[in-house]
Each structure stands twice: as C-alpha cells, then as structure tokens.
Amino acid sequence: MPVASAKLRMSSVLTVGIGLALGLALCAGNTRAQGVADAPFRAELAFRYAPIHHQDVHTRGEHSLRGAADYITAVDFDGDDDASNNWDNAGDPRFPLAAHAYFSVVESASHWFITYLFFHPRDWSSTFFETEHENDSEGVLLAVARDGTRFGALRAAVTVVHSDFYSFLPVGSPWRTGRESVDGKLSFMPFAGELHPVTAQQAETHALKAWPYHRIRRQGVVYYPSLTEAEVPTSPDDRQVSYRLRDMLEPGGLWSRRDNRKLFARFGVFAGNASSGCGQSAIWCTKNAARASWGWNDHDDQSPTGAMASHPAALVRAYFGAREQVSQAYLFNPFR
Ligand SMILES: [Ca+2]
Ligand SMILES: [Ca+2]
Ligand SMILES: [Ca+2]
Ligand SMILES: [Ca+2]
Numbered sequence: 001m002p003v004a005s006a007k008l009r010m011s012s013v014l015t016v017g018i019g020l021a022l023g024l025a026l027c028a029g030n031t032r033a034q035g036v037a038d039a040p041f042r043a044e045l046a047f048r049y050a051p052i053h054h055q056d057v058h059t060r061g062e063h064s065l066r067g068a069a070d071y072i073t074a075v076d077f078d079g080d081d082d083a084s085n086n087w088d089n090a091g092d093p094r095f096p097l098a099a100h101a102y103f104s105v106v107e108s109a110s111h112w113f114i115t116y117l118f119f120h121p122r123d124w125s126s127t128f129f130e131t132e133h134e135n136d137s138e139g140v141l142l143a144v145a146r147d148g149t150r151f152g153a154l155r156a157a158v159t160v161v162h163s164d165f166y167s168f169l170p171v172g173s174p175w176r177t178g179r180e181s182v183d184g185k186l187s188f189m190p191f192a193g194e195l196h197p198v199t200a201q202q203a204e205t206h207a208l209k210a211w212p213y214h215r216i217r218r219q220g221v222v223y224y225p226s227l228t229e230a231e232v233p234t235s236p237d238d239r240q241v242s243y244r245l246r247d248m249l250e251p252g253g254l255w256s257r258r259d260n261r262k263l264f265a266r267f268g269v270f271a272g273n274a275s276s277g278c279g280q281s282a283i284w285c286t287k288n289a290a291r292a293s294w295g296w297n298d299h300d301d302q303s304p305t306g307a308m309a310s311h312p313a314a315l316v317r318a319y320f321g322a323r324e325q326v327s328q329a330y331l332f333n334p335f336r
Helices: 002-033 039-049 065-070 083-089 312-319
Strands: 052-057 100-108 111-123 131-145 153-161 164-170 175-177 184-186 188-191 194-201 208-210 219-226 241-247 264-266 284-286 320-322 330-332
Touching: 039 100, 039 111, 039 131, 039 194, 039 241, 052 065, 065 111, 083 111, 083 131, 111 312, 131 194, 131 208, 131 312, 153 184, 153 194, 153 312, 153 320, 164 208, 184 208, 312 320
Parallel strands: 052 194, 100 241, 131 284, 164 184, 219 241
Antiparallel strands: 052 219, 100 111, 100 330, 111 131, 131 153, 153 164, 153 208, 175 320, 188 194, 194 208
C-alpha cells in the first residue's frame, strides 16, 4: 500500500507537472492567438489606433458636389466593383457617401504595421491649373512595437501625399530621423477610452498628413472610427461623423479583389477614365491615377513601389533610426 500511495502521490505530482506544462503551453498559445492572423484581433488592433481624421472641405467649384466630393467613402459606394463609374456616381443621390476607411495589419517578430486607406471617388480641382482624376486613395502607415502589452506602443507614422511620403513621430518615441527627415509630430486625442492619432486631409486632392500639418480651414468634417457604423455627413461642416473600418484582408475584401480588372486597371492601380467631365474645368484628367496601398510609392525615396504593404519593416528602417530592433521576419503578411 505505501508503495501504491507513493505511486499515487508521484502520479499526482506528474499530473500537476503536466497540467502546469499544458497551462504554460496554452498561455503561449494565447499569445500566438493574439497575432494578427486572427481577424477579430486585427480589427481590435486597427480600431485601437484608428485615426481621428480631419477632412478639409471645399464647396465651391464645378466638381465639388457642394462639398461631398471631399467625403471619404467605400470603393464600392455605388454598389458595384466598377471603378470607372465612380466619378460619375459620386453625384448621384442614390449613392450617399457613407464614411469608410480600409485597414490592413502586417506582423513581424517585433512590430505591427497598420495601414489605413481613405478613399474618395474624385480627386478634383476648383482651379483651372490643376489636373483631376477619377478615384483617390491616400493613407497612413503606423508602426507599433509589440512590447508585450495587448496593443503595443505606437512608434511612428508615415503618410501618403500623392507620390511623396511624410513621416511623423509621437512625443517620447525612441525612433529618430533616418535616411528621410522627420516632418513633424504626431498628435493624439482621446476617443473611446484611448489616445488616438489625429490625421488630416486637404480638400480637393486629399493629401494626408498628421494634424495640424493639414487642417480644416473653413468648413470640414471630423471623422471618428467605428467597427460597425458608416455615417454620411449631414453637412460639409459636420464635426462628428463615424467612419467604418473595413479589413482589406478579409474574405472578399479589397486585397482579394486585386485582380478584378474593372476595379484595378493593373496591380495596385484603380481603374479610372475621363467620363462625366473629369478634367473639363482643369488642365486634364489623368486616367488610372489612384493607387491602393500595395501600389503607393514615394517617387524619390529608395523604397520600391508597394513597400508600405509588402515590406513595411524595411520601409520604416530606411525612414527612421530606431533605437530598438525592427525585425523583418514576418509572421503575418499576405502582401508578400
Ligand atoms: Ca463603381
Ligand atoms: Ca469614369
Ligand atoms: Ca489625391
Ligand atoms: Ca519609392
């Protein structure tokens, strides 16, 4: 009996030991489950850092749609995947411009790279000496250090101003100027219990920078993130509008439609033409001019087209001097 009881005790110790090991393994499993291959966590992370977004609005000009041409919306706001009727349909009261933004999250061993894409059906001009084009897509890349907390720590932002990128740092970031000079400070505002970065787009051509490097001058819309609500501004001066975050990488999402030639004339380039007067009150209308995030490019940096999506770790390593390791080993990156 004593032998048996000793065996029993032994097996209890073993059971506890195996239990502990299993528990640790499960904990490790949980840590992995919080990687961004997990779509619900991707959405949570994107919401956590989603910008409070200021959109300057111009109401004058033949192509302004009395301000609505500066509203952010979905790529398929008109209910189809044809991007070459978006200029035309933007003025159609059947298709209200409900606020959307697209996001993607890429994960390396050390960082998350979150991209937000803001889409407008028109890049337009109120003056003659400019070009116009159908569809417009500008955005921002955020680099977040995976520091062991649930949502990590935001280190830097790179924004898209047509074919130039601008870089911004939050106060206190251990990152510094690298090969590219830092263009300013990233500001934050409280929303939904957290501090969110604040970004801003110009009217008409929709260049995007950290606020207040662009800002609302007279009339404008202030957009706040939501995972469910896509509101239409009640006026060109509506300062409280919810935009709905859409995951580019979800099944049926924007990335999965990258080879749809109605939507994209070629890889990363939205299809657009000169129908319905695009360019008529300006110098001309540029065809196939807007790019999705996997087609964004700074024309005179040393990073290739699409690096924000396919190789964001390399892009931020080139742009910034980071006083921490920025791993280029991707654990989740469907753009590669
Ligand atoms: Ca369309
Ligand atoms: Ca068109
Ligand atoms: Ca633009
Ligand atoms: Ca480049």
